[in-house]
Amino acid sequence: MAALELGPQGLSSRLDWREGLPLMVTPRVVLRELRRSDAPALCRVARSPEVARHSWPAPPTVEAFERFIEWSWAERAAGRYTCFGVVPRDSITAAGIFELRPLQPGFFRAELGYFIDKPLWGTGVLQDGVRLMADFAFKAIGVHRIEIRVSVDNARSNAALKKIGAQQEGRLRASFVHDGAYEDQYLWSLVNGIDHVAVPGTRARAEIAPAQAAV
Numbered sequence: 670m671a672a673l674e675l676g677p678q679g680l681s682s683r684l685d686w687r688e689g690l691p692l693m694v695t696p697r698v699v700l701r702e703l704r705r706s707d708a709p710a711l712c713r714v715a716r717s718p719e720v721a722r723h724s725w726p727a728p729p730t731v732e733a734f735e736r737f738i739e740w741s742w743a744e745r746a747a748g749r750y751t752c753f754g755v756v757p758r759d760s761i762t763a764a765g766i767f768e769l770r771p772l773q774p775g776f777f778r779a780e781l782g783y784f785i786d787k788p789l790w791g792t793g794v795l796q797d798g799v800r801l802m803a804d805f806a807f808k809a810i811g812v813h814r815i816e817i818r819v820s821v822d823n824a825r826s827n828a829a830l831k832k833i834g835a836q837q838e839g840r841l842r843a844s845f846v847h848d849g850a851y852e853d854q855y856l857w858s859l860v861n862g863i864d865h866v867a868v869p870g871t872r873a874r875a876e877i878a879p880a881q882a883a884v
């Protein structure tokens with residue numbers, strides 16, 4: 670892996686994320702490009718009832734997850750999507766994901782989505798991950814505004830975003846569906862230069878981690 674330049678403020682804005690996602694590290698967690706070998710663990714987590722309850726349907730099998738991971742590399746290389754694996758510091762396998770989807774061509778606005786395996790809930794991994802993703806989105810991609818949509822009855826995620834410093838902006842009617850029932854979502858945002866989501870003690874470092882080297 671080739672080390673990237675990092676200033677004291679975190680990620681270098683000169684990072685070309687289309688060539689490969691950086692390795693982003695805090696004392697609690699590593700965010701890195703997905704690997705094909707993450708598929709079994711991610712499939713299990715995504716299909717667990719407590720995660721599936723609040724997420725759009727995930728690929729249904731390990732093989733389908735492998736195809737999703739390969740798709741994520743191609744979309745990243747084309748500049749249309751990014752998906753990081755969430756790896757606890759004492760592990761080598763992803764136990765969750767953070768993804769960014771452009772809401773306009775060029776990523777002026779982007780939607781952040783995530784899920785994390787239940788044993789990691791309440792450990793601070795989510796807060797570190799959102800902070801790193803905001804840093805990455807604003808500095809490396811050039812996103813101006815991150816949006817996050819969360820079902821109104823997803824108390825954990827809504828509480829976590831409030832704690833992190835995201836702004837709750839409104840209620841989107843019938844914007845999610847689960848088991849055939851429509852649900853309202855809260856719209857949350859993080860705006861570059863306005864909202865500050867620094868987590869004390871967190872430092873980002875980055876290394877190019879090409880997908881081909883990480884299979």
Ligand SMILES: CC(C)(COP(=O)(O)OP(=O)(O)OC[C@H]1O[C@@H](n2cnc3c(N)ncnc32)[C@H](O)[C@@H]1OP(=O)(O)O)[C@@H](O)C(=O)NCCC(=O)NCCS
Nearest residue numbers: 720723782783784785789790791792795824825826828829
């Ligand atoms: C969303 C998710 C990542 C949250 O991670 P987490 O580690 O539990 O988050 P945190 O512990 O940092 O924050 C959760 C907060 O909610 C609080 N909380 C838990 N249950 C709650 C409830 N019923 N009502 C209000 N607050 C509640 C917790 O106490 C905690 O706050 P605290 O640290 O001040 O005590 C995890 O729940 C998940 O993966 N859910 C499934 C997928 C999902 O919901 N994705 C979001 C849609 S994009």
